[in-house]
Amino acid sequence: MQVPFNDLKIQYAALKAEIHPALERVLESQSYILGPEVEAFEKAFAGYCGAKYAVGVNSGTMALQLALLALGVGPGDEVITVAQTFIATAEAISWAGATPVFIDVDPAVCTLDVSQIEAAITPKTRGILPVHLYGHPARMHEIKAIAAKRKLFVLEDAAQAHGARWQGNRVGSFGEAACFSFYPGKNLGAFGEGGAVVTNDETLALEIKKLRNHGGVVRYVHDRLGFNGRMEAIQGAVLGVKLKYLDGWNAKRREHAAYYHSQFEGLDLILPRETAGAESVYNSYVLRSKKRDALQRFLNDAGVQTMIYYPVKIHLLSFYKHLGYQPGDLPVTEELTETGLAIPVYPDMSFAQRAYVAGKVREFFGS
Ligand SMILES: Cc1ncc(COP(=O)(O)O)c(C=O)c1O
Structure with missing residues (x-):
């Protein structure tokens, strides 16, 4: 018998009748980037996570980069995280100009070892970036308590954990913001690259919207230095169908x-x-x-x-x-x-x- 690591064709076959009309809608609309399909998905996904806002971007890596920049992370700052993760977590901290400070993981569940956070905090520490690795949530209440006491932000890397719960609440609802990847093999996967930042903070959501679109939400208005981090309409449409499942x-x-x-x-x-x-x-x-x-x-x-x-x-x-x-x-x-x-x-x-x-x-x- 053959057992592949993943088989996305089965899922595609089961959803074909729903996904093809959604794709056709996008193709007919000529609105291929952001637009109503992405907006509808953002609303649905924020609601799913128990948060107010979701901003669709073009990868989980971009979500991390934009969230860190929107949180004001820059040169001279330190962000406490884990090395037991995909490289993108650390890369995003480095590309923001800051230094990743790696601590070990809890041997039982492979997420950030909360008992090591305090010792890693220095005057340069700006935030804590736990990773909900393999789909298992990090100990968010303890992380948040330390962060509140030491005036640090918490940014969740939830790229592998769509729908996971910690003490009854879904990941994405705990930190100042949370980053998701919709890479095809994730629990919720797009038909290509995709990601989102989820937050309850309206100002942060607006900054991330600007950062994903060359620094502004209106064409040719550039309030700050930004990127092209926009989600494609096709991915929004596909994810909108898949979220229900x-x-x-x-x-x-x-x-x-x-x-x-x-x-x-x-x-x-x-x-x-x-x-x-x-x-x-x-x-x-x-x-x-x-x-x-x-x-x-x-x-x-x-x-x-x-x-x-x-x-x-x-x-x-x-x-x-x-x-x-x-x-x-x-x-x-x-x-x-x-x-x-x-x-x-x-x-x-x-x-x-x-x-x-x-x-x-x-x-x-x-x-
Ligand atoms: C923990 C973690 N963080 C970040 C990412 C980056 O996501 P993406 O591949 O969508 O850029 C991934 C996924 O590959 C991941 O597993």
């Missing part, structure tokens, strides 16, 4: 994860967990094993596609050498680059496929 897809991911948990109990593996108060949406289901590379080869030979999130130690990359991190500084992060393996958990995976994946993992461990 997001909760159902997330429920299926959670159901697959529960099945895996039940199958892997007792194996020599560290399994992904949910902390009290967290509802993960399992963008990835990441196993941890000292025999990771052999397990990956075994699964690959058996037709099961896997991924490593992430094989890179970001704090040790050549362009961050000047920051002075040494091997061993972030032990949990570094261990994860060597032991983590993501197995398929996409919503449309069949029961037979997931049983096959679980059976092969058990077989590898001689169970």
